[in-house]
Amino acid sequence: MSEDSALPVNGTVYQQSHTATDTIQHSLITIGGTNYDIDVSQIPYLSSFVNFQDKASPQGTELVHGHIPLIDGALVGIRSGYRQCFRALPPDIHQHQMLCETYDFLGVDVLAGQYIDEIFADLKACKIDYELEYKRYLAIKGNKSKARDAAFKLLYLILVGEFRDENMDCMKVFNAVLFVVSHSATFKWKTRTVIRAAYQERFVVTLKQIARLDEWLKGDTEDEVEADVTTTDESSDEYYNSDYS
Secondary structure, three states, X not given: OEEEEEEEEOOEEEEEEEEOOOOOOEEEEEEOOEEXXXXXXXOHHHHHHHHHHHHHOOOOOOEEEOOOOOHHHHHHHHHHOHHHHHHHOOOOHHHHHXXXXXXXXXXXXXXXXXXXXXXXXXXXXXXXXXXXXXXXXXXXXXXXXXXXXXXXXXXXXXXXXXXXXXXXXXXXXHHHHHHHHOOOOOOOHHHHHHHHHHHHHHOOOOHHHHHHHHHHHHHOOHHHHHHHHHOOOOOOOOHHHOOOO
């Protein structure tokens, strides 16, 4: 059975429908003074907020919520892939920390049950693979989108995640960070910069580890940093739909 409610937004009344079998539940919500059309089925906190408001005012009322830090960046990641979060924010570790905390507040399952081993495996998805076919090896293009999404999961795990054994997992995380830093063709400057900064803030880093990470700074030039902001390796895509992160 469906339940329809009228939502006035900016003086216009919209009809909002929910059914018991809906998997996509779009709701018009004003957050911090800005109107959003959000699929709340992917955001447990907002889904609960909408359900509570629907029950409290069954005749329909405008859904208004207070300010949520970096909600725009959070919605971009949910809608277009977490890799886009690196593009939505400057390479500032504190803003990325705030974004991860917002995801945590919203109840978004960023890691989707993955831990460092699974995340590292997804990072490696960017590598070209080879498949034997008719006695010849054919190159299979790597999945950069999957790898870039995994890079944000790695960042999230470092900044707000819980480690089962921080001492044992520290080296696994370092190897994952080193992989990101050393693969500039897949992970662009913003991604590499933020992930390295996050690792150095969360863990005690040895001089040997710093030296290994510094080896890959030699390839970072002012031109490459500028290109990270202004170009895309998939030029046909729009800004937030591209996979250049």
